[in-house]
Amino acid sequence: MNQERRIEILEAEVSELKGKVNELTNFLIKEEKKENREWNRNIVSDYMIKLVYPGIYCNIDKPxxxxxxxxRTVAEQLSIGQFMFIYVTAPEKKIIGLTKVVSNLKVTEGRWPYSVDLDWIIHPKLGVSFKDLDLDIRPRPGDTVFGLTDEKAKEIVTALKGQEDLDGSTLIYLKQKYEDTE
Incomplete structure (x- = not known):
């Protein structure tokens, strides 16, 4: 093998190694960002954001x-005393209140075979969006809950407490508006 061919081979190997180093560097940067962000996708923690359909307004008294x-794995990790902010999906797209898990996991048949009962800690409000809270969450199909840091949870509590509870007539309106989405 002549020297020019050996140089070509070495240059190709070096180029390939540089590509692999870049891939690893990008992966490590993404992992570091995940560790330092204020939320994690489909992770159970003391404070969570639970994605729900607007049909929740039809059962607002018994969330x-x-x-x-x-x-199932996520649901099995839930325990009494954990807190869930309720995020109503499209078209509302807002966190409307804070609940506390008050029952053990129940297994049933149907669309949502795993469930827990909740009690309102902060009753339904007009709500705050992810953008209002500087949360870079983009819900994807399959997302159901987002674990939060305690600091971000306190920030959301403050934002919600700054709003009035929804009055009876507004709750009736929302219930009628979303009756077919249960």
């Missing part, structure tokens, strides 16, 4: 957190 079959 529940339901989980699909593919989130």
């Amino acid at each position: 529940k957190a339901g989980f699909p079959k593919n989130r």
Whole structure:
């Protein structure tokens, strides 16, 4: 093998190694960002944001957190005393209140076979969006809950406490608006 060919081979190997180093560096940067952010996708923690459909307004007096079959592991990690901010999905797209888990996991049939009962700690409000809270969360299909840091939870509590509770007529309106989405 002549010297020019050996140089070509070495240059190709060096180029390949540089590409692998860049991939590893990018992976480590992403992992570091995940560790330092204020939320984690489909992770149970003391404070969580639970994604729910607007149909929750139809059962506002007896809130529940339901989980699909593919989130059994997440649901099994829930325990009495944990807190869930309730985020109503489209078209509302807002955190409307704070609840506390008050029952052990219940297993049933249907669309949401795993559920826990909740009690309102901060009753429903008009709500705050992820953007209002500087949360870079973009819910994806399959997302059901986001674990939060205690600091971010305190910030959300403050934002919600700055709003009035929804009055009876507004709750009736929302219930009628979303009756078909349960």
